[in-house]
Amino acid sequence: MKIVDGPFAGMDAELVSADGDTLTAQVTVFGxxxxxxLHRDQVERPEDIPELWSSDLTKLREQVAARYDDLGYEEKFAFFLGRVDLPEEDPAQEWDAYTALCAEVDARMRQRRAAALRAFDQGIAALPAAREERRSRYSRLDAERAHRRRAAARSAAELRDYAVWRAANRPQGQRAAVARVERERAAVEERVERDWGFRLPGSIFRFRAFLLSLGPIEKRALDDLELVPYGIMDLFDDPARGARPGVDVRVHGRYYRDPPEFLTFMHGGTDGLHFGLWYDDGRTCTGVASYYNNDGGGVGLPSGTPLETVRNALEWGWRHVGDWDDEPADPPDPEVVERRHRLRLLRETLMTFETGDRDEHGEDYHNACGQPEHEDRIETLDGGGALADGDTVIERGRQRPWDDYDFCTALRKELTDPAARGARVAEARQRCAAGQPADALTLGRDLHWISAGDPERERQANELLTLAYRALGRDNLAAIAQAHHRHRDLPQVHVLEGT
Structure with missing residues (x-):
């Protein structure tokens, strides 16, 4: 047998004995x-080990027998359940009737149990012998080839069926969508640059063209992924659309913990998951970040484009409706097949706009994706990192694609102490005035992230962020931070007119 988990993973072993789920085996180490x-879960295909089969079948046979005891009890108890609303005229006679019923049920259950156990012994219990016979006739290499052949047959059948399905559900062309985006682009760019100070990247217009090109089936596939264009995308149909009276339009789509650098363009459907374009310098988009506003985790390092984000979600969705490459099971439910067809069609449409050079699907796609690297970012509690020169008084490393648990835990504890926090804020304010804004930027982002409705933390975060952004020449980010501070208590983040 082959070991697949633990310190001896990848090694071949010879079984010595089996005791329940525990295996004693012999391996060769240094000759x-x-x-x-080993535990049974540490070896490949434990169901092929006869000793484990024998133990499993004994337990299973006992469970089959016990189920008939349960069934008999339920049938007996139903006798009195059917009488709870009847008058109690002769309880002793009822007991006699119940006793007679119990004898009849017990006799019937004995017969049914015996029949079930005979069927078990003739069928299920014969499987180990059948497996042994198969193993004696075919090698492990034969079995692997059979698995691959079955997977190839299933894949070919799915592609054949998909081609027929696709011909009946031909997607729309993208030419009209691209032409429309070209007509509306200038007005949207002007509006966003005027109010937010951001230059929209070309990737957001490809995302818009992709959305416009979707037919009903691809839209349903996007709904299956719970991805909905939102935030800045709401301005594309009407670039002149304003906010409700008394509300700054720059907070549209801006969730409570969104850093000022974050510009929402898509919602993810659960726990406040949303995706945003990321602007380190207040002008140029660095990539896409995302996080769950109602859950844990940070925004992560920005990377990729909106359509790469959709592709990433699509391949996760592909895995969840059956990634059949390794071990195909029985023929799937027709609804699963239909959903895979929809996702496949959505993928094809997306790849005409971006990621056309990525042919991997599901897990293979994610395994081929590298982690984003941003060595120039200073570590922050929100996980996005801050772009600024110079060192900080608080010892921070470079932002990595994951959170530094010890750093985050210690800093959160310090910043929830009013006295310690006040000293840090005063120090960051002084260093910013002296031409060193990195402390104000990173600490301001930290306090913004962990404000948690505390008015003092909200005020201190806004003060430091405003100072830092202005010192760094990112006045539009300072204005966004101030607008957000004024409206952080809004009950919803959709603030455009007509809502």
Missing amino acids: RPTTVE
Whole structure:
């Protein structure tokens, strides 16, 4: 047998004995036989090990027998359940009737149990012998080839069926969508640059063209992924659309913890998941970030484009409706097949706009994706990192694609202490005035992220962010931070007119 988990993973082993789920095996280490103990889950295909089969079948047979005891009890108890609303005229006679019923039920259940166990012994219990016979006739290589052949047959059948399905559900062309985006682009760019100070990247217009090109089936596939264009995308149909009276339009789509650098363009459907374009310098988009506003985790390092984000979600969705490459099971439910067809069609449409050079699907796609690297970002509690020169008084490393648990835990504890926080804020304010804004930027982002409705933390975050952004020449980010501070208590983040 082959070990697949633990310190001996990848090694072949010879089974010595089995006791329940525990296996004693012998492996060769540095040329010498060594005895090791393994759990059944640590070996490949434990169901092929006869000793484990014998133990499993004994337990299963006992469970089959016990189920008939449960069934008999339920049938007996139903006798009195059917009488709870009847008058109690002769309880002793009722007991006699119940006793007679119990004898009849017990006799019937004995017969049914015996029949079930005979069927079990003739069918299920014969499987180990059948497996042994198969293993004696075919090698492990034969079995692997059979698995691959079955997977190839299923894949070919799915592609054949998909081609027929696609011909009946031909997607719309993208030419009209691209032409429309070209007509509306200038007005949207002007509006966003005027109010937010951001230059929209070309990737957001490809995202818009992709959305416009979708037919009903691809839209349903996007709905299956719970992805909905939102935030800045709401201005594309009407670039002149304003906010409700008394509300700054720059907070449209801006969630409570969104850093000022974050510009929402899509919602993810659960726990406040949303995606935003990221602007380190207040002008140029660096990539896409995302996080769950109602859950844990940070925004992560910005990377990729909106359509790469959709493709990433699509491949996760592909895995969740059956990634059949490794071990195809029985023929799937027709609804699963239909959903895979929809996702496949959505993928094809997306790849005409971006990621056309990425042919991997599902897990293979994600395994081929590298982690984003931004060595110039200073570590922050929100996980996005801050772009600024110079060192900070608080010892921070470079922002990595994951959170530094010890750093975050210690800093959160310090910043929830009013006295310690006040000292840090005063120090950051002084250093910013002296031409060193990195402390104000990073600490301001930290306090913004962990404000949690505390008015003092909200005020201190806004003060530091405003100072830092102005010192760095990012006046539009300072204005966004101030607008957000004024409206952080809004009950919803959709603030455009007509809502």
